[in-house]
Amino acid sequence: MNDFIIPSDLIERKTYTDRIEPFIRKPVVKALTGQRRTGKSYVLYQVMARILREDPGAKIIYINKEDVRFDFIRNYSDLVRYIKSETEKQQPGYIFIDEIQEIAEFEKAVRSLLLDSRNDIYITGSNARLLSGELATMLGGRSVEFRISSLSYREFLEFHRLDDNDESFDRYALYGGLPFLVNLKFNDEVVFEYLRNIYNTIVLRDVVYRHRLRNIYFLEQLIRFLADNAGSLFSAKSISDFLKAQKVMIPHNQVQAYVGYLSDAFLVQGVMRYDIPGKRIFETGEKYYFSDMGIRNVIAGYKPGDRAKLVESIVFNELLCRGYDVTTGWKGSHEIDFVAVKDNETKYIQVALVLENEQTINREFGNLLEIKDNYPKMVISNDAGYRNTVNGVEHVNLRAFLLGNSI
Numbered sequence: 001m002n003d004f005i006i007p008s009d010l011i012e013r014k015t016y017t018d019r020i021e022p023f024i025r026k027p028v029v030k031a032l033t034g035q036r037r038t039g040k041s042y043v044l045y046q047v048m049a050r051i052l053r054e055d056p057g058a059k060i061i062y063i064n065k066e067d068v069r070f071d072f073i074r075n076y077s078d079l080v081r082y083i084k085s086e087t088e089k090q091q092p093g094y095i096f097i098d099e100i101q102e103i104a105e106f107e108k109a110v111r112s113l114l115l116d117s118r119n120d121i122y123i124t125g126s127n128a129r130l131l132s133g134e135l136a137t138m139l140g141g142r143s144v145e146f147r148i149s150s151l152s153y154r155e156f157l158e159f160h161r162l163d164d165n166d167e168s169f170d171r172y173a174l175y176g177g178l179p180f181l182v183n184l185k186f187n188d189e190v191v192f193e194y195l196r197n198i199y200n201t202i203v204l205r206d207v208v209y210r211h212r213l214r215n216i217y218f219l220e221q222l223i224r225f226l227a228d229n230a231g232s233l234f235s236a237k238s239i240s241d242f243l244k245a246q247k248v249m250i251p252h253n254q255v256q257a258y259v260g261y262l263s264d265a266f267l268v269q270g271v272m273r274y275d276i277p278g279k280r281i282f283e284t285g286e287k288y289y290f291s292d293m294g295i296r297n298v299i300a301g302y303k304p305g306d307r308a309k310l311v312e313s314i315v316f317n318e319l320l321c322r323g324y325d326v327t328t329g330w331k332g333s334h335e336i337d338f339v340a341v342k343d344n345e346t347k348y349i350q351v352a353l354v355l356e357n358e359q360t361i362n363r364e365f366g367n368l369l370e371i372k373d374n375y376p377k378m379v380i381s382n383d384a385g386y387r388n389t390v391n392g393v394e395h396v397n398l399r400a401f402l403l404g405n406s407i
Helices: 014-023 040-054 076-086 106-114 134-139 153-160 166-175 179-183 188-211 216-228 236-245 252-264 293-300 304-321 358-369 398-402
Strands: 029-033 059-064 093-098 120-125 143-147 268-275 280-290 325-331 334-342 345-351 377-381 393-397
Touching: 014 029, 014 040, 014 143, 029 040, 040 059, 040 093, 040 120, 059 076, 076 093, 076 106, 106 120, 106 134, 134 143, 153 166, 153 179, 153 398, 166 188, 166 293, 166 304, 179 188, 188 216, 188 252, 188 293, 216 236, 216 252, 216 280, 216 293, 236 252, 252 268, 268 304, 280 293, 280 304, 280 325, 293 304, 304 325, 304 334, 304 345, 304 398, 334 358, 345 358, 358 377, 358 393, 377 398, 393 398
Parallel strands: 029 120, 029 143, 059 093, 093 120, 268 325, 345 377, 377 393
Antiparallel strands: 268 280, 325 334, 334 345
């Protein structure tokens, strides 16, 4: 059964394989999570390739629950039985299970397999709660999670063999970064047909079917609202009030639940408000960004007036790719687009499409200058020739930031 072939044309995503490498052959479950079609399986292949380079005789067991050959594995006992039949005595088993959430009560199998110290376990799932709840309790800290995102701008250039220029960035902002696009021509009709099918799969399989939702019309209206208002601050109640004006009568607690389902499927990502002086999270009010710009554009269309939203979303996703925890900051009535924290270090970031006039410059730099601590502060915009700093606040060109030349 385990006669899988590692693709020969892999483009290694070192951002992830380098993070995973220290945990290879360690007694912790390596969980790769993320939206469907962001390349979790291919990252698994790359980890397998690293293992086989170091140990050509390694015993690798690969189960892909999207492969009909594994339909017989329906629950945890089927999974344990199969793996035990494939594992040879006195030889460690490298166990890779793709889309493990499709297996009923998989948590029991993972815990059982982890009891054998010879097993090196890797799992993937398209749900943000993969390592929460019962599995987290069972594993007791013996797990580490890696979120796999759509291609970053740097990866997009590498995959598509493009130079960094305005045209390449515009393609990235339009089509997004799902890895499979490397197999398609840059044609709106072709690309958006593919993206539309991925979007429908996410909504139907990971949201509607998983949570047994019935009000599909409301779900579609909610997704459209989030796509039209990406990066805007609102609460579940404000969404409910807006939809009521559109003759969609939904209580705000149901709005909150549905938004949670979309976040769990990685279609959108919520960003909490952070009170900078009080160093606390506000209980109400969030921003939402789509995990992939191409899918967002399939839903809401690609309009010139949306470019500022898209740029802000791209910067947000880049920060997540680099391992930052991100909130949106508030100091009084002044908003800071992103407060990014990693390794106990904080950075404050404002994002603007262009610094087109003094009012915009004063707003973007002025909000940051209101913060009196010594953490780094920067304004990211598409301007190429603006000053490097304003009173100590750094200005960074958008594409230079995305290529890793800052932060």
